[in-house]
Amino acid sequence: MTHRLFEEKNHASIYQKYRMTPPVGVKEIVLQYLDKKKGPPHELAVDLGCGTGQNTRLLAPHFQEIVGIDVSENQLEEARAVPGFTNITYRAGTAEELPFPNGSVDLLTAASAAHWFDQERFLKEAERVLKPGGCMALLGYTNQFHFSYGTCGDRLDTIYNEVKDVLLPYTSGQIAVTNSKLQDLYEAIPFPDKERIDGIPGKMQMSVKRVMGLFESFSMYQTFLRKDPSAAEALIKSTTARFLKSMDVSSVDTMLEVSTLYYCVLACKPK
Template sequence: MAVQLFKKLTYSSVYQKYMFPVSGEIMNLVLSYVKEKTNGRPLEMAVDVGCGTGRYTLPLAPHFKKVLGIDISGSQINVAKQYCPAKNVSYMVAPAEKLPLRTASVDLVNAGLAAHWFTVDKFASEAVRVLKTKGCLALHAFYPATEIEYKDLSHDLSLVMSEVWNTLYQYDDISTQHMFCQYQSIYQAIALKDKERITDVSVKIQMDIHEIIGFIQSIFMFQGFVEKDVKGAEEFLIQTEKRFREILGEEADTVRLNVHMKHYCVLASNIKMETC
């Protein structure tokens, strides 16, 4: 299973260093939603499910009295603990489908770049169980495609990245299908009436060639490529970097490129406990 990749320490380190940065736009959406639905009450507890290396856990720390990050991967949790300056954040190994929390004890259940890995119906049931009345659920990720913008070279650069994704899709699984539909199927599985799905949230960051190649390595599908063909995966990276350099010419080592991705978010509130 692809999820086993996250249990490898080498992959956890690559993921922490190179995965696409946390979306400030999405985090603002989540936090604004929570504050609206909880009517400004003090926020006691958030749990970040499938927290990985804690990339989406730490941004929650200033807004909650306590934040717990859980993940099924011990190696991801170990890396998360190494990058944890917040005193109100803790981590533990646990599955998304059996949350180690009391019923009605949580203000926010969050999952960033993670819900597509869960057994969705079991996780959704657990999320509803642990949420307080008016507690919120936030599930978000990005669409598996990328555009690169730079001067009059945008088309050629984006074409290379499109071909990268097309190669990696050969190593996808059901989790990728959830991402392609922008969590539509996950949205339908959430047994709360007060819910919404926000799609096509445009996010732009600047990256250099080294960071883009690192990002490719952090994608789980690339790790699937490595498991099946180590030499082929290494050559793929070399040729991809070579193509970027050929397009950019003398600027290749100094330029920072605008990288565009689409994010999306499923939000729900436990205002009414009855199911849909």
């Protein structure tokens, strides 16, 4: 079954505006792994579940060609609208049926996306399209975010945890898969050469407004919004007010620090 929780136009534009780009540290780990296991040339990278292209664009300086694949046309439309990346193309499709010949891909990535894939069919396709020595890098973060602003970080974390509780009934089972850091998928990867790196720090300065946009980008928030629009909008309004009050500021443009920890599942197809 293909999960279609990211299809709506408004959700795609929230994604483009507010979603975090993976930290440079993750990219370096992935490129070093590829260099160690396969080495040059770096011809083709494919970013699966690319969404609006945050991770796809990070790969642009390092490959001759990058293809971003996503099931959502609206997400792809946002990705294509970002100018200046002439070696990237975006194509509609699924991670379970890839439009590439056998043994043609150097690197397959999926950023915050592999938990939505059909594990068995995706792994079969990955094995088919990767070159010998080609690598996959499945990265993501759990839902443990921490907020810092003066001395009120703990208070902001508590508010965020309460938001998570409200969203719990609208949370897809697939979110537990990413919170497990893709444990089952990792175990099912058919290559003997695999590892999982954990605890890679991701820190960003964000305005209060952007933090709220990040919450709105969550699939569970969008499910809540579809089921009960006024309650969902009220949640963002009250959470904004609670953040501002805790921080003792009045502007939603006030910046705070948001941190999380990324993980990365790496695997290399035998040569």
